[in-house]
Amino acid sequence: MKRLFLSLTFLLALTTNILFAQIATQKSPDGKLELLLFLEEGQPSYSVEYSGKTILEKSPLGIITNEGDFSTDLTFTGHKTSSVEKNYTQEKIKQSTIRYEANRLVSSFEDVGQRGLEIVFQVSNNDVAFRYELPQWGERRACVVEMEATGFKFPAFTTTFLSPMMGAMGAFARTSPSYESGYTNDEPVGKPTYGNLGYVFPGLFRIGDDGWALISETGVTSQYCASHLSDGTKEGLYRVAYPDMRQNNGFGSSGAQLSLPGATPWRTITVGSSLKPIVETTIPFDLVEPLYQASQEYRYGRGTWSWIVWQDQSMNRDDQVQYIDLAAEMGYEYILIDALWDTNIGYKRMEELISYAHSKGVDVFLWYNSNGGFNDAPQGPRNRMNTSIARKEEMKWLKKVGVKGLKVDFFGGDKQESMRYYEDILSDANDYGLMIIFHGCTLPRGWERMYPNFVGSEAVLASEMLIFSQDVREKEAFFATLHPFIRNSVGSMEFGGVFLNKILNRGNKRGQIRLTSDVFQIATGILFQNPVQMFALTPNNLTDAPVFLIDFMKEIPTTWDETRYIDGYPGKYSVIARRHGEKWFIAGVNALEEPLELDLSLPMLAGEKVELFYDNNIKEALVTSNKINKNGQVSVTLQPKGGFVIKQ
Ligand code: CA
Numbered sequence: 217m218k219r220l221f222l223s224l225t226f227l228l229a230l231t232t233n234i235l236f237a238q239i240a241t242q243k244s245p246d247g248k249l250e251l252l253l254f255l256e257e258g259q260p261s262y263s264v265e266y267s268g269k270t271i272l273e274k275s276p277l278g279i280i281t282n283e284g285d286f287s288t289d290l291t292f293t294g295h296k297t298s299s300v301e302k303n304y305t306q307e308k309i310k311q312s313t314i315r316y317e318a319n320r321l322v323s324s325f326e327d328v329g330q331r332g333l334e335i336v337f338q339v340s341n342n343d344v345a346f347r348y349e350l351p352q353w354g355e356r357r358a359c360v361v362e363m364e365a366t367g368f369k370f371p372a373f374t375t376t377f378l379s380p381m382m383g384a385m386g387a388f389a390r391t392s393p394s395y396e397s398g399y400t401n402d403e404p405v406g407k408p409t410y411g412n413l414g415y416v417f418p419g420l421f422r423i424g425d426d427g428w429a430l431i432s433e434t435g436v437t438s439q440y441c442a443s444h445l446s447d448g449t450k451e452g453l454y455r456v457a458y459p460d461m462r463q464n465n466g467f468g469s470s471g472a473q474l475s476l477p478g479a480t481p482w483r484t485i486t487v488g489s490s491l492k493p494i495v496e497t498t499i500p501f502d503l504v505e506p507l508y509q510a511s512q513e514y515r516y517g518r519g520t521w522s523w524i525v526w527q528d529q530s531m532n533r534d535d536q537v538q539y540i541d542l543a544a545e546m547g548y549e550y551i552l553i554d555a556l557w558d559t560n561i562g563y564k565r566m567e568e569l570i571s572y573a574h575s576k577g578v579d580v581f582l583w584y585n586s587n588g589g590f591n592d593a594p595q596g597p598r599n600r601m602n603t604s605i606a607r608k609e610e611m612k613w614l615k616k617v618g619v620k621g622l623k624v625d626f627f628g629g630d631k632q633e634s635m636r637y638y639e640d641i642l643s644d645a646n647d648y649g650l651m652i653i654f655h656g657c658t659l660p661r662g663w664e665r666m667y668p669n670f671v672g673s674e675a676v677l678a679s680e681m682l683i684f685s686q687d688v689r690e691k692e693a694f695f696a697t698l699h700p701f702i703r704n705s706v707g708s709m710e711f712g713g714v715f716l717n718k719i720l721n722r723g724n725k726r727g728q729i730r731l732t733s734d735v736f737q738i739a740t741g742i743l744f745q746n747p748v749q750m751f752a753l754t755p756n757n758l759t760d761a762p763v764f765l766i767d768f769m770k771e772i773p774t775t776w777d778e779t780r781y782i783d784g785y786p787g788k789y790s791v792i793a794r795r796h797g798e799k800w801f802i803a804g805v806n807a808l809e810e811p812l813e814l815d816l817s818l819p820m821l822a823g824e825k826v827e828l829f830y831d832n833n834i835k836e837a838l839v840t841s842n843k844i845n846k847n848g849q850v851s852v853t854l855q856p857k858g859g860f861v862i863k864q
Contacts, residue, residue, distance in 0.1 A: 463629025517549030
């Protein structure tokens with residue numbers, strides 16, 4: 217009887233597998249996250265479940281190369297499973313000591329010509345990652361991947377937080393796309409974008425009450441293009457899309473040129489029943505390794521920069537001296553001297569200015585235009601980064617005069633052409649001991665770990681737009697509640713924030729009124745993560761801003777040992793805790809129209825003495841010293857467009 221029962225169960229399982237064409241599965245180490253792999257009529261697909269809830273319905277897999285179509289007419293030839301364990305340290309991301317554990321599934325397929333393709337999955341407790349691995353096919357050692365069938369099919373009731381891909385050769389001086397769009401706000405799947413350009417990574421999806429998913433990619437090197445999401449269908453399918461051919465002024469291919477054996481980047485799906493795993497994920501870094509050794513130890517820290525508030529007119533010696541003095545007064549490690557220094561100050565006088573900075577204990581970042589021939593951005597220095605010959609000559613001078621880092625701006629797009637350029641700058645800069653910040657650029661995809669001298673990228677509607685746009689000033693709090701859950705979750709974000717000017721211009725008297733509170737501003741200094749932060753403080757803030765806020769900004773760290781989700785909902789409010797050494801900082805901001813009362817559970821602060829920075833109801837900054845109770849329970853009130861910080 218028992219045997220009969222067993223064989224019936226076996227038969228049932230077999231029939232179910234045939235019906236649904238399931239060929240393999242893999243679970244996370246804790247068993248909650250499950251990947252299911254299918255092949256139906258030669259077409260591979262996968263689905264993802266978390267705690268028994270469907271996160272992704274059957275979603276297409278496959279790539280299309282110039283050697284053949286690997287999305288259809290495939291045969292499954294077998295699979296292997298194993299486990300992956302990795303421990304590493306990383307000083308400049310959200311966490312310093314990381315343990316990655318995953319279960320691996322390697323599934324093998326063949327096309328009609330018996331050429332192989334492997335789809336490799338790694339399932340950790342809250343992340344599914346996968347990539348395509350292409351072997352050498354006989355004598356064929358090179359191919360072009362032209363497009364992908366890969367998709368993410370969410371249940372139709374899913375809502376989205378997605379940032380549209382910008383059109384090619386648009387915006388200022390034809391410098392787009394630069395990942396500087398707004399976001400859909402909890403909107404249904406399937407909303408078309410203007411021009412059907414799709415959405416940038418990362419994309420956040422809320423699967424009703426069943427969970428959350430953040431989709432991104434990592435491990436993009438010079439060997440591939442950067443991808444993004446297509447527009448979604450109203451059934452909830454978003455596909456992996458390659459760059460628009462019109463990017464880079466139409467120059468360069470939109471696919472990927474691969475040496476065989478080769479692999480695509482990893483695509484990642486971070487999953488949770490709350491936003492906690494999304495805030496805390498290290499998956500962009502877990503899947504990659506350093507591509508070269510650091511030529512020296514790089515030092516992270518805080519900086520001042522005149523351009524953000526004082527703008528182009530401040531590119532002169534006297535104003536830069538004021539900002540060097542401000543950095544020295546704040547105890548900051550850096551000044552960023554922005555665009556136009558080459559003509560307005562000149563190389564010779566720059567050497568004197570850099571020496572002056574050094575005499576005050578301040579190191580220097582310098583701005584460069586990445587152009588080049590792919591857009592019209594006029595600011596100098598131009599044509600110093602875009603060829604190997606000019607770049608190395610420039611970097612030799614930079615090293616000689618003791619510059620520590622560059623901010624390179626105005627890139628062309630996401631083509632492999634651009635990825636090669638990013639990598640070339642990073643690799644050469646390391647040879648000359650220079651750190652690199654990118655602006656007007658793509659999302660970094662694992663680069664903090666891959667390139668030891670990479671600091672961070674803009675790739676966000678950053679602080680500059682608060683100066684330029686009333687609409688962005690009105691939405692400042694809204695965007696600030698999105699970034700910890702989306703953009704900043706997968707990569708360092710060079711935002712350039714923390715304004716203590718009430719008016720966002722040099723006079724601080726009339727003009728662009730800041731609509732968020734002072735405490736909101738310092739909270740973003742904790743909420744937003746980048747290992748070097750150029751803050752938007754101005755010399756007058758030393759006398760016109762509350763002293764306790766300036767004191768806070770003198771001690772603010774920019775590197776973190778731990779990051780924890782505390783509370784929040786994208787578009788409404790966000791509360792994040794970060795630890796630097798032994799000290800915890802908890803920061804929150806509120807984008808709602810009403811005051812928000814939160815009862816927070818902060819066990820890391822149980823019984824500890826802390827300072828609480830908060831807003832009164834007319835949004836003046838206040839500070840009190842408190843002792844947190846033994847349960848670690850804390851009640852705070854966040855004013856509209858206000859915030860709080862708890863500092864241990
Ligand atoms: Ca920008």
